[in-house]
Structures are given as structure tokens and as C-alpha cells.
Amino acid sequence: VSRLRSELGGTDLEKHRDLLVVENERLRQEMRRFEAELQELRAKPVAPCAGCEHSQVSTEPPESAQLRDKLSQLQLEVAENKGMLSELNLEVQQKTDRLAEVELRLKDCLAEKAQEEERLSRRLRDSHETIASLRAQSPPIKYVIKTVEVESSKTKQALSESQARNQHLQEQVAMQRQVLKEMEQQLQSSHQLTAQLRAQVRRLPGHTHGAVGEHAHAIAMYESELERAHGQMLEEMQSLEEDKNRAIEEAFARAQVEMKAVHENLAGVRTNLLTLQPALRTLTNDYNGLKRQVRGFPLLLQEALKSVKAEIGQAIEEVNSNNQELLRKYRRELQLRKKCHNELVRLKGNIRVIARVRPVTKEDGEGPDATNAVTFDADDDSIIHLLHKGKPVSFELDKVFSPRASQQDVFQEVQALITSCIDGFNVCIFAYGQTGAGKTYTMEGTPENPGINQRALQLLFSEVQEKASDWEYTITVSAAEIYNEVLRDLLGQEPQEKLEIRLCPDGSGQLYVPGLTEFQVQSVADINKVFEFGHTNRTTEFTNLNEHSSRSHALLIVTVRGVDCSTGLRTTGKLNLVDLAGSERVGKSGAEGSRLREAQHINKSLSALGDVIAALRSRQGHVPFRNSKLTYLLQDSLSGDSKTLMVVQVSPVEKNTSETLYSLKFAERVRSVELGPGSRRAELGSWSRRRAWDGGQTGVVGKGGCQKGLAPELEPKSLTILDICLFKEGWGRECGHRSEEVAGSGGKGAAD
Ligand SMILES: Nc1ncnc2c1ncn2[C@@H]1O[C@H](COP(=O)(O)OP(=O)(O)OP(=O)(O)O)[C@@H](O)[C@H]1O
Numbered sequence: 001v002s003r004l005r006s007e008l009g010g011t012d013l014e015k016h017r018d019l020l021v022v023e024n025e026r027l028r029q030e031m032r033r034f035e036a037e038l039q040e041l042r043a044k045p046v047a048p049c050a051g052c053e054h055s056q057v058s059t060e061p062p063e064s065a066q067l068r069d070k071l072s073q074l075q076l077e078v079a080e081n082k083g084m085l086s087e088l089n090l091e092v093q094q095k096t097d098r099l100a101e102v103e104l105r106l107k108d109c110l111a112e113k114a115q116e117e118e119r120l121s122r123r124l125r126d127s128h129e130t131i132a133s134l135r136a137q138s139p140p141i142k143y144v145i146k147t148v149e150v151e152s153s154k155t156k157q158a159l160s161e162s163q164a165r166n167q168h169l170q171e172q173v174a175m176q177r178q179v180l181k182e183m184e185q186q187l188q189s190s191h192q193l194t195a196q197l198r199a200q201v202r203r204l205p206g207h208t209h210g211a212v213g214e215h216a217h218a219i220a221m222y223e224s225e226l227e228r229a230h231g232q233m234l235e236e237m238q239s240l241e242e243d244k245n246r247a248i249e250e251a252f253a254r255a256q257v258e259m260k261a262v263h264e265n266l267a268g269v270r271t272n273l274l275t276l277q278p279a280l281r282t283l284t285n286d287y288n289g290l291k292r293q294v295r296g297f298p299l300l301l302q303e304a305l306k307s308v309k310a311e312i313g314q315a316i317e318e319v320n321s322n323n324q325e326l327l328r329k330y331r332r333e334l335q336l337r338k339k340c341h342n343e344l345v346r347l348k349g350n351i352r353v354i355a356r357v358r359p360v361t362k363e364d365g366e367g368p369d370a371t372n373a374v375t376f377d378a379d380d381d382s383i384i385h386l387l388h389k390g391k392p393v394s395f396e397l398d399k400v401f402s403p404r405a406s407q408q409d410v411f412q413e414v415q416a417l418i419t420s421c422i423d424g425f426n427v428c429i430f431a432y433g434q435t436g437a438g439k440t441y442t443m444e445g446t447p448e449n450p451g452i453n454q455r456a457l458q459l460l461f462s463e464v465q466e467k468a469s470d471w472e473y474t475i476t477v478s479a480a481e482i483y484n485e486v487l488r489d490l491l492g493q494e495p496q497e498k499l500e501i502r503l504c505p506d507g508s509g510q511l512y513v514p515g516l517t518e519f520q521v522q523s524v525a526d527i528n529k530v531f532e533f534g535h536t537n538r539t540t541e542f543t544n545l546n547e548h549s550s551r552s553h554a555l556l557i558v559t560v561r562g563v564d565c566s567t568g569l570r571t572t573g574k575l576n577l578v579d580l581a582g583s584e585r586v587g588k589s590g591a592e593g594s595r596l597r598e599a600q601h602i603n604k605s606l607s608a609l610g611d612v613i614a615a616l617r618s619r620q621g622h623v624p625f626r627n628s629k630l631t632y633l634l635q636d637s638l639s640g641d642s643k644t645l646m647v648v649q650v651s652p653v654e655k656n657t658s659e660t661l662y663s664l665k666f667a668e669r670v671r672s673v674e675l676g677p678g679s680r681r682a683e684l685g686s687w688s689r690r691r692a693w694d695g696g697q698t699g700v701v702g703k704g705g706c707q708k709g710l711a712p713e714l715e716p717k718s719l720t721i722l723d724i725c726l727f728k729e730g731w732g733r734e735c736g737h738r739s740e741e742v743a744g745s746g747g748k749g750a751a752d
Helices: 002-009 011-043 062-136 139-206 209-348 407-422 439-443 452-466 524-541 545-550 593-617 629-633 654-671 687-696 721-729
Strands: 351-357 374-376 383-388 391-396 399-401 427-432 471-483 486-489 552-564 569-579 643-650 682-684
Touching: 011 062, 011 139, 062 209, 139 209, 351 407, 351 654, 383 654, 391 654, 399 407, 407 427, 407 452, 407 552, 407 569, 407 643, 427 439, 427 654, 439 452, 439 569, 439 643, 452 471, 452 524, 452 552, 452 569, 471 524, 471 593, 471 629, 486 629, 593 629, 593 654, 643 654
Parallel strands: 351 399, 351 643, 427 569, 427 643
Antiparallel strands: 374 383, 383 391, 471 486, 471 552, 552 569, 569 682
């Protein structure tokens, strides 16, 4: 636009116009001078020629008059031409005026355009500044800036197009200049021609008639030349004028179009700015808001942190107090559970007796002797019926397992007792019965179908594992046997060595077995190793193991020691799993020698067991624990705080009914004895006390050990609900019969 402006409104065009005016003026002066000369020529009298007879004009010939007329005619024509030329000059003047007017308009337009441009560039500058400020702001503003940039580039493009058009116009103007130059040249040549003519005219007076003719001819040539030059000049002027007008109009039209485009662009930019302004305002507001927030953020954060800390502290306190409360509740529940369990056991009787009838086996043979003599009550699983010598006898025990009962069924019945061992109770589980009645099967079982021993240890492991978060437990096992009243360590290096049961030297009155090996076990694999080791000891020591085993009491002693991590409460529970020697009576087998001695020892120990239980039940001041190695060894576990389960194994066949009857009577008698409520071997003590106590337990892990005494508040109660019931009902709760005698004990009556 600026280029166009400089081209159209610039000095070049003005110069051209001025030149034209000057040229016209010069031409006009020339014409005037020419006219004056002609006038002079006309006024001068024609001088007589040298060879001519007439010396005066009045005497001039008619040819000269004719020439004179012609000249005057020519002069007239010249005058006419002059008039035409002046007309032309006038026209040129008019056109020049119009051109000046157009130029003025153009100037105005250009000035307006310059103003508009100025305004536009100002806006553009403002836009750029806005864009720059927007760019410096957040990413959403960047997007807006991009839009503005696109608009600006459009404007730039329009500008460059305008510039190209200007260039074109400039070229056209240059062409026009060229044309003007050519015209100038033509004018110059016409001047030259005029000069020539003038020279010829000057020469006219000194010539003769022939010279006048020449002169007239020259004038005619001059006139025609002048006419032609004039016509050419007019044409040129006209075409020049037209070109100029056209160029001006075109330039004006282009300028208008460009102005329009610029205006449109400007309007676009304005609308963009208008749309941008609210966005910018919102952004600015947002930015200010954010700035305020950011300024206030550390304070907010601090406050939030403070409140969160306070909340966390409060939550921790709440959790702590909740934990304390839960711990308190847990302990209370634990106590309650134990109380309930004890109450249950107490209501059932601290000595529980169950019977298990084995199936008839091939070993029982065939025929009448091998017929089944045992039946069950379909509605009551605590009743067993025996057909003895044709007479039906019924017994009520705590539970009776038929031959169909699995090892798991039996174990389920004893499970609660085993768990109570973890809580610090002493437990004894006896398998009682004649040889071949299934004692070993119930206690040890087979590798594929293990009995109570292995299942009990498995249960202990899993229970201990469950409580591992709160309690620390160690489980140790010892294995011993009592054969002919001699106690041997089945896990020791020397199984033949006789072990003694001694009082703890600490004066606590507890017993311990010096030299009895204890293995700490942590898994079933450990137990299997221990059992294997014990079994190997037994096999190498005795040639006839089956016979030997049926004549000895086998004991598996499991000790569970626990410490409550939060309270320091310590518990020790002992689980005695005893596979008793065969209970068959000596008189029946008619044994002699060593067999007789064996049988006497067995009978003695079994009857001692009966005596001890009877003494405990009747709360005698003296309980004869020392009458046998078995009762002496199990003294702690049979005392008033302990729990005892006797599994009476029964052979179902006819030939064994006497022994079965005898066993069931023994069971019934034992079941009726009440040991009083169990108490837990537990104490709350400081770690120093615990260490001192641990130190006193000589050989707890290793060789032998003493047991801690009872806490005075956990001593047995003097009378239980069951006592009262039994007192009411009478001893034995028989079902239509009374016990006759107790194995080998010299026939203690049922009244015992
Ligand atoms: N409930 C039972 N189910 C299947 N078989 C049994 C069951 N009880 C015992 N038996 C089988 O009866 C036989 C004798 O059992 P077991 O050896 O356990 O008797 P015991 O009383 O231990 O004899 P002993 O006093 O001689 O050791 C074994 O072959 C045993 O597998």
C-alpha cells in the first residue's frame, strides 16, 4: 500500500504533470512567437528581385498578389490552427486539472489509507503485545494466541498480495513514463521541424517568384507537418490521458479492494479481539485467583497438615484405646471361653470315658466264638449293649463309637481336650482294653490313617500357628514306656536305662524324670522322625515287639509352653497320650513265669490307676499315686486340675465278652469319678521371674524337668454340680447292674 501510495501520490507523477504543463506552455510561447514572426512577415513590403523590372510593390505582378492571398489564407489557417492549439491547450489544462483533482483524491485516499494503516499497525502491535502477554500466560491462553497468529498471517498475506499489485502498477506507471518520453521526443522533433520552417520563411523575402513558390510550398509542408504533429500529439495526449485515467482508476479500484480486504481483516481482528477480551478477562481473573490461592497455599497446607496430624493422632489414640479395649475384651472372652470349656468338661466330668468297638477281624476267626456280641442304641450314642452268656448288659458311657467310626470321628471327640492343653491344662488320654481290642490302632493308627497321637500334634501345630501373632509357643515331645514297673526313655541314647521319677529339688513338690529326653518339634515331619526313632529303639531292644508292646504302657508326653507376648502370661500344658498294656486278667490266661510277672505288673498298675481315680473322686486326703510307676509319673496330669479321657477299646466278638464286660465296668467306674474343675497352669510374671523359672526347669528341653505348682486361686473346688447329681443318683449310674471287680486290684467293688 505504501509503495502504491508513493507511486501514485509521489513526486514522479507530479513531475510528469508539471513537465507536461511546462511543455505546453513552451509550445504555446513558440506558437505565439511563430505567429508574431508571421505577422512581421506579413507587414513587410516585398522587395523587388535583382533581375526584376518592377522596383515597387504597387507594381507587383498578379502572381505575387495571388501568393499574397494564399499566404494570408495560410495565415488564416495558421490562426485557426492556433485556435485549435489553444483549444487543445485548454483541454490539456482541463485534463491536467482533472488529474490534479484525481491526484488530490488519491492523496486523500492514501492519507486515509495511511491513517487506516497506522491504526491497523497500531492494532496489530497491540494484538502482538496481547499475544505476547497471552503467550507468557498459562497453556489455554497459548491456544488463543495461536488463533490470533493465524489471523495476523492472513493479514500479512493480504498485504503481500497488495504489494505485488503495487509492483505491477509501478511497472505500468514506468511504461507510461516511457510513452511520455517518446512523446517528448516527438514534440522535440516537431520543434525542430518548426524551426526549419521558420528558417525557410525567413528566407522567403530575398527570393523571387520562384522563391515565393518554394516558400509557399514550405509553408504548406510546414502546415501539414504541423497538422500531423498536432494530430499525433492529440492522439498521444488522449491515449496518455486515457492510460493515466485507467491507471488511476485501476489503482483506485485496487486500493479500494485492498482497503476493503484490510478492513475485513481488521474487522476479523477486531472480532477476534472482542472474543478474546472476555476470555482474557476470565483468564486474568482465573490467574489472579490462582495466584491468590498459590499465595495462600502454604498456609492452607500447613493448616491441613496440622489438622491431619491432629486427626491422625486422634485416630491413633482411638485405635490404641480400641486395641486396649479389644485386648481387654479378648482376654475376657478367652477367660470366658476357658471357663465355658471347663464348665463343659466339668459338667461332662473331668474324667470322660468313651468306648470304641473295633470291627470283627480275620484274627477273630470263625464260628460261634467270632460272632458279634455288641449292639448299639440307635437313638443314644452313649449306650452300648453286650450280650454276655446270653444275658444282655447295657452300659452308659460318655460316647460309644461303633466299628464304623473313623479315626477322625474319634479324634473329633478328643479335640477339645487337646486344645485345652494349649491353654495350660494337663491332659491325659488313655487307651484301655484287652490285647487286640484296638488300643494301638486308636492311639497310633497306621501311616495311611494316623490315630490320636499324630492328629493331636498336627492340631497343636495349627492352633499354635494361628495364635502366633500374640503367643510364642514351644512344643516338646518325650516318649517313654513302663514295662514291669520299669520306666524307660524311648527317645534316649540308651533305652535300656531305667529312669527314676524324682521330686524337684526346688522344694515345689513337683516331680521330674532325670534323663528323660525331650525333643522340640515344629512340624509333622519332626514328629514322624521322633516316632520312627522311638520305634527303632523299641524294635532293637525287644525281639518280640508285638507281645512286648501289649504288655507295656507306652507314653507320648507332649509339653506345650506358651508366653503371651503382650501380657507376659506364661502357660504350660502337658498332654499325656497313653497306650496302656492289655487289661486281660491273669487268671484267665493262666500264665506262668515271666508272663505271670508281666501280667501282675500290668494288673497292679491298672488297678493303681483305678485306685488313684477312685481316691481322687472321693476326695480322700491321700491319693495313692505312688502305688505304680504310671500313676506316679502321671500324678500332675491326674490331679484335680487336669482332664482325663479314657478310650475303652472293645472287641465285639463272642469269645471276648468276659473281657469286654470287665473293661466296660472299669470304664463305667472311672467315668463316675469326679476330679473337680480343671485349672490352668498359668502365671503372670515379669521376664526376670520367667527367666528364673526357666532356669529352674532343669532339662525341660533335653533331660527331664520339674513342673510349676498351681496358683492358689486355681486350686480345685470342693464340690461340683456333678458331685451333687452323683450324690443324688448314687454311685455308678449303672443301667441295671453294678461293677463286680477291678482288674487285679484285689477286686475292689463298685462301691469304690
Ligand atoms: N477301629 C478299627 N478298625 C479297623 N481295624 C482295627 C480297628 N481297631 C483295631 N483294628 C485292628 O485290630 C487289630 C488289633 O489292634 P491293635 O493292635 O490296635 O490292638 P491292641 O489293643 O493295641 O493290641 P495290643 O494290646 O496287643 O497292642 C489290628 O490289626 C488293628 O489293625
